[in-house]
Amino acid sequence: MSRTKIKICGLFRLCDAEYVNRAMPDYAGLVFCDKSRRYVSPAAAAKLRKEIDNRIPTVGVFVDADRELVIRLCRDKTISIAQLHGDEDEIYISALRRELPGIEIWKAFKIAGEKDVESAAGSGADMVLLDNGGGTGESFDWSLIKSFPRSFIIAGGLKPENIGEAVSLLRPYGVDLSSGVETGGLKDFSKISAAVAAARGSE
Secondary structure: OOOOOOEEEOOOOOOHHHHHHHOOOOEEEEEOOOOOOHHHOOOHHHHHHOOOOOOOOEEEEOOOOHHHHHHHHHHOOOOOEEEEEEOHHHHHHHHHHHOOOOOOEEHHHEEHHHHHHHHHHHOOOOEEEEOOOOOOOOOOOHHHOEEEEEEEOEEOOOOOHHHHHHOOOHHOOOOEHHHHHEEEEEEEEHHHHHHHHHHOOOO
């Protein structure tokens, strides 16, 4: 099995870019939802992209955003991947795919029961992200996805201390962390470094 990927999400300070450059996760996430405390404007995101190592793809996180915003950020190479966290449907995903050939589209699903698992499994997105929803930093019932039929990224409640358990139990394509690598609401390099080491040492 290939090594589990790790995404550090919610970067918004220039020092956050320095932290990921030192730790070298597989992906860096930028949040474009203005209700989030980790929100970055397109202009701020462009500056961050210039500071982040070119070997680290940037993932734009959107919640029911105007498609033109997603398209523009992909075309100007601020982001390499679009991650959808709202009520975006298959029509929205198909329209993005037509406009952005070659760009990966990820879709997040709140997993609270079997119907959510079925919806995620049937998504037309390139990758699905399974979360507890709401950005609470808490995990969901992992037993719901023990036999999930496609590759997925797991999020919600992950931190350096439990990444190994998540990887060994679920064998996800990737793990996605934000609050789990923060101290006082800000990214913490020591936690980012520990999370990357945990993800890469748990196979």
